[in-house]
Amino acid sequence: MSDNLPAVRGTTPHAREERAAISVRPGSWWRTKKDLKSHHGRTAPAGSILLCTDVEYAHGAPHTIHLRDTPASRSDDDIRRGRPVSGWQMLYDELVSEYEPVSEADALASRDREIAALGYEIGEIQADIQTRQHDLQQIAASVPTGPAGLLGAGDEADVEGRQEMAVRMRESLEQRSAEISRISAEITASAEQMQARSTRLSAYYEERGIAAAASIKPVAAVAGRIMEQVDTIGLYAGTNVAADLIIDGASAPADAPLHLFQRKLFLDEELLIHLLDGGADFEDVDTLFERLRDDPALVQRIFGAPRAAILMQPRRRKKERITAPGDIGATIDRIMREQEDERAFMLVRDGERVCHVTLPDFLSSAPRLFPTPDDIDAPYRRRSWYRDEPDRVIGQDDLGYAKATEEFRQLALMYERFLIMMWGLHDRLGIFGPITEGSGYTNFADPGFQQENFRLVMDDQALIGPNRPAWRDYVKQQNARLRPGSRIVAFAHRLITPEIASHVVSYDSRTHRENWKARPVEPISLATVRRSGADLVVDIEIAREVYDRSSYEYRQRVTKLAVPLNHPSQRGETGYIVIDAIDSRDLDFYLDSRSQREAYLDYAAIVIEVRDLLRAEQRRMRQRSSG
Known part of the structure; x- marks a missing residue:
């Protein structure tokens, strides 16, 4: 068992091995072994059955588990305010120590019982409402209508008797009005309870849809990894990668190393043209090519070595392009131009030869050709809210560790793809010249070849430069x-x-x-x-x-x-x-x-x-x- 697997502090390796044997996957069901309380004050009574909606992995093992609380966990106030069903996050070892797996059949049977109980409650509330409505109808039917009904039709001389009758009738009507108000309020409260339980009932069926969607996440994850591999292999084969020769000439000597410049350059900052019109943009790429053909000093300034590769993007910042209010076509055109300004490409020099390499979208957004130490550390650091406090390192006992490892994997994959793309360009088109001749290597991915033939120029890091004011x-x-x-x-x-x-x-x-x-x-x-x-x-x-x-x-x-x-x-x-x-x-x-x-x-x-x-x-x- 790898020491990199997540573990609860104080557990023995033997206990860790036993727990690792318990499988967890999205769409599975788990029952609490005891009453649990979250850091936010939420509780899960012993015996509660929760749905696993997601599993995050670190180093190939389950690390962070996401559980969805039961539909019954929401109070009527939560339902009235539209608060969703809460979720629980925990480390894998917390799951297997505080929960036990439940079969899907048992979990659904438990939910069916809860649904039946809710249905019974809704029926009881509905019957109670009908009873109270009947009471209202009886009260309404007992109220006399018209002056004759209220005061009677006796002799006009019996004025004193009618006045006493009017007082008694008013008191009776006030009592009946209060009774009507009370019963109406009770009906309204019962109706709200029935609506809350109906909403809770719908949450049970929503949960089944979430469970079905969660159960296919592992398959979707495998499919995603397969597509990653397809895209990576495609880079070697030249899928969505094109190389055009800008300048022809003699190659650099075979023993000239390949300088890989870390820093991404920006075309508008290199050309410094159209200064009164916002600077250069993607439409000036051909202007760059023309200047490279005409100006060897510019070639040397941009590449800095006989054999080199750099990343370049048309613009660092968006160019101000004025569009008339309401002009949808002009707005769409502006957005498309801004996207082209953000599409990076690669320039490769081999002696007198210079090539332009078109990159696929998932590489053109890279911030640099290879990462800085800060890039490598960034996924595992959480910035402090306070200026004077240092960043906190995300360790294996953090819930965010699995996400951090995935961010790091994506970062490493992006730069690995650059290497594979360059390897394919060399094998197919030879744009890096005779760099492999006499070296005994044919594989750009070989660490020995990289050590012997690559020079990583770390020009995008905090380096000491001329002491000049801004x-x-x-x-x-x-x-x-x-x-x-x-x-x-x-x-x-x-x-x-x-x-x-x-x-x-x-x-x-x-x-x-x-x-x-x-x-x-x-x-x-x-x-x-x-x-x-x-x-x-x-x-x-x-x-x-x-x-x-x-x-x-x-x-x-x-x-x-x-x-x-x-x-x-x-x-x-x-x-x-x-x-x-x-x-x-x-x-x-x-x-x-x-x-x-x-x-x-x-x-x-x-x-x-x-x-x-x-x-x-x-x-x-x-x-x-x-x-």
Whole structure:
């Protein structure tokens, strides 16, 4: 017996062996040996028969058991409030020590007796209601109708006698009214009891449906594992896997190891294009291929080794795509485009050759090519609700241990599938080059082959890097130098707001969008800061289409707009950066750093503009000095 099997603390190995011989499966029935009480205060009296709805396994053995309480366990208040039948969770050893198995025939016979008892109760309540209804009818029939019936038809002179009769009749009617109210309330209460028992009765038949569904769970689980194996074998055979040659050329030497880069790259962060339109997306994959063909430096930057494999996804974050309210077709198109942006692919380099590999859906969602230590530990850790408390390790005595082992198995399966897919690609298409030649190995799954030929580059973990401030902090440091005469690069669409220039831009509260009545001539421009009253401002050229009555044509009129800096309405993204003390090498860092490029839309357009401006000035200065 494996030491990994769950066990109650203090049990002997012999007792553990005996208990492990007791079979448990979904759809089986179990009887309590004694009165039980849960941590939540629920009770299960001795002799209660409960249905097993699920069994969670750990290391191939039953670990966490799910039982469904009896339909009789719900109180009338539970039924009235719509509370479902409760469930019990326990470790396997708790089950076999506190419950005993019951045959399906005995369990159903017990339920039939409970159903019969409920039916008898419902009949008794119904008979009681009918009796009370008969009592109401008798009371109603005894009540006189009309003034003559109430006061009698005696001599008009006998006024005093009729007054006494009226008092007695009123008292009698009040008693009968109270009796009617009491009987009506009792009928209502009995009706509620009958409804509760009818609902409880339906729960018994619902339980039989749940038992039938639970009984096929083991078969469904086996079928699921078979389909997992089919999908895994299909990866080796190339099912839903396609490889296209992007760049042809010579292979890397046979002894060049295969570098597997852990970190998933993102196409939009690598290309840094369409910066004013939300960045690149899945439609720019061909643009990446073209740049790889034209730029060997980009190939080296992305792959970093002569023989390498990386994961890449079009976008990390969703691209803002505006759709008109109520336009269902546009909404569906936007959702489909977002799904394509999340579909990862693999790029493989072998010397001068580069291939693009299309992945099946169950691999394209992988967060990285192989797991980090945190990924491996995550299924077995439960985060604390409190910041200062450490995460709690999920052990074999935890109810969540079986679920944790299944999460870990799924995690291991995903990365195992990557390996099998690459093995199949090599055997079928040879996209990794002559890596197996002379090695004595033919199997990518062989640990000896992996140790000799794989290099795992753990670039998606907490590593020590350059001690540079984050981009936003860097901008704050530079912008602290702002003064009259400072040179800045201005991002016009961020600086000009409806509060500053309502004749240029306004805000539509219905669509929550800005409407530009005029446009900046240059969205990103170089400007010199000047003082205007108490404000520091820059002049930005604005172009507007105006109608020329003399020529009967629209012409563009350009005017200068004095835009204050640090206006309260300029919220959110950085609208400018002071370039007086910027070194172009600092900007190269923010463009080259993948960790910084995660937020590239906030700064990349400005950085590229500033870098190009500074380099142009440096070239002019060198030309002057050389001249």
